[in-house]
Amino acid sequence: MAEAVRPVQPAGIQVTDAAAAERLVAETLTTMRELEILLGRESDHIRVGRLAEGLAEAPQKTALAGAYLRGLQAVKANAVALARFAPEGIAALRDAHGRFSEVVAANQAVLATARSVSEGLLRNLSTELTRSAEPKGYGTRPAPSPYGHRRSAPLVLSRSL
Structure with a gap:
């Protein structure tokens, strides 16, 4: 099973130096990677008909999605400071977010197909x-x-399948 979710810093944080900027970027990227891996596992299970296994990590997925959204809020709230202290971090976040969006779209397509x-x-x-x-x-x-x-x-209808 997956590890416990590490909470991302709350959106109310203020980035005032390079270390805080790098930490915020690293934590947001880590959460995004963990959620991407979990979505990939879920898609793989559902694609081959193992619905129970695919949906078993729903609480973990919810927690990671919440942590990811809080991380994005913190990034948006500190956009100016991040641009000043960690411009390469912003580029890394943009690239990672593009890949992450593709994984989310693929996951949604698999779930829609299974539902249909x-x-x-x-x-x-x-x-x-x-x-x-x-x-x-x-x-x-x-x-x-x-x-x-x-x-x-x-x-x-049995919903326990």
Whole structure:
């Protein structure tokens, strides 16, 4: 399993020297890298159908995402000081953020595909259940529903899969 999340400095910090600027950049980059790795693992699991494993690190993902956003807020709040004390850090953050955005987009595409496939499976299952509940004899029809659609057997969904 993954390590405990190290909190990033709060957004209210003021960078007043080069050491603080470098520390803020390093902590933000570290958090971004850890979140990128976790998103990659999640995507890999979900891509091959291991949904439980893919979603098992959701609390860690939430904590890292929060730490990342706090880091970005601190970077934005100290943009002038960072430009003065750590201009190469700003360039590193821009590059890392570009790569990170691609990983997030890929992760979102995998999650959307898994959601779409799941919905399609449930829709097909419901259709099959409705079809199998229809009478097969001659001249017999089920009683009409007061809501204008055919009655079907209840569908049970297990969210623990």
